[in-house]
Amino acid sequence: MTIELKKIMLARYYGFCMGVKRAIKIAEETGNEGTQPVNVINEIVHNDAVVNRLKREGVGSVPSVDVAAPGTVIVSAHGAPPKLFDDATKRGLRVVDATCPLVIRIHRIIQKLVDNDFHIIHFGDEHHDETTGVLGQAPPDRVVLVGNLRQLQALKKNGSKYALTSQTTAGVEEFEEVSREAEKMFPGIEIFNTICNATTQRQSAVFDLAPDVELMLVVGSPSSANSTRLRDISAAICRRAYLLNNADELDESWFDGIGTVGLTAGASTPDFLVEQIIDRLVLFSGNSVEVIRPPKKNWKEALKHDEEIEQA
Numbered sequence: 001m002t003i004e005l006k007k008i009m010l011a012r013y014y015g016f017c018m019g020v021k022r023a024i025k026i027a028e029e030t031g032n033e034g035t036q037p038v039n040v041i042n043e044i045v046h047n048d049a050v051v052n053r054l055k056r057e058g059v060g061s062v063p064s065v066d067v068a069a070p071g072t073v074i075v076s077a078h079g080a081p082p083k084l085f086d087d088a089t090k091r092g093l094r095v096v097d098a099t100c101p102l103v104i105r106i107h108r109i110i111q112k113l114v115d116n117d118f119h120i121i122h123f124g125d126e127h128h129d130e131t132t133g134v135l136g137q138a139p140p141d142r143v144v145l146v147g148n149l150r151q152l153q154a155l156k157k158n159g160s161k162y163a164l165t166s167q168t169t170a171g172v173e174e175f176e177e178v179s180r181e182a183e184k185m186f187p188g189i190e191i192f193n194t195i196c197n198a199t200t201q202r203q204s205a206v207f208d209l210a211p212d213v214e215l216m217l218v219v220g221s222p223s224s225a226n227s228t229r230l231r232d233i234s235a236a237i238c239r240r241a242y243l244l245n246n247a248d249e250l251d252e253s254w255f256d257g258i259g260t261v262g263l264t265a266g267a268s269t270p271d272f273l274v275e276q277i278i279d280r281l282v283l284f285s286g287n288s289v290e291v292i293r294p295p296k297k298n299w300k301e302a303l304k305h306d307e308e309i310e311q312a
């Protein structure tokens, strides 16, 4: 592959968030206890490199509690509904909970809203594990899922008190749009912006970077909600944007006539995958490419995020 890149610019915030780091650490520590078998329900985080590394270290994954071998099951960073914990206990499995504290915060908000007679509208992805866990916190007749504005507009009013919550990795702009419409449709609705700070930071970093580049590369898995969101935001701003798992998926044709590339990564993407892509691009550009990294970490912002986790 030969390309003629001049510049690679990294986003101000990219890659692992605190909740993902925490979940991986919990999985590693549980695996290191040496009591087998240990299985994560689905994926600890949505990234193949992370999941495969844990597998090599003896932490497998199973699609559901029903098929887990007797031993330990780990609930992923995305959380799970109470039924999953009950089913695991009934089967005599030990449960280790690696749910991100910011997802647990949404669970608590929903439980409180149910106790206070609210009907909840949750803005999220239908097929995401986090959504299953969040919806499971309320009786089915008290919570409804909307994935977009059209689904919100199709709702019929069936209660007097309404609240709106969001998936932690929802698009900030989409949620604002949904919130404005919900306020018109359900006057007095309580809005809870439960998008986490890590998501907001990574999205705003893409809004800042994408206008300055000709192509954006987003490193992450297609099953990662926050990574696909970063790709969608990028695609709306610059000429081309691609989501890729790793450097092996780089395609020469993407770079035809491109001088400046922007690079970011979802919250479940390890740094080494980003570095491999930089190395590969530098190599194929004949080593003449300039790599512009973000200024030193903004500790004030990072601490704000850590505090958010602590307080959740």
Ligand code: SF4
Pocket: 017, 018, 019, 020, 077, 100, 101, 102, 103, 168, 169, 196, 197, 198, 199, 226, 267
């Ligand atoms: S993206 Fe946000 S909610 Fe999800 S694990 Fe990271 S910090 Fe937690």
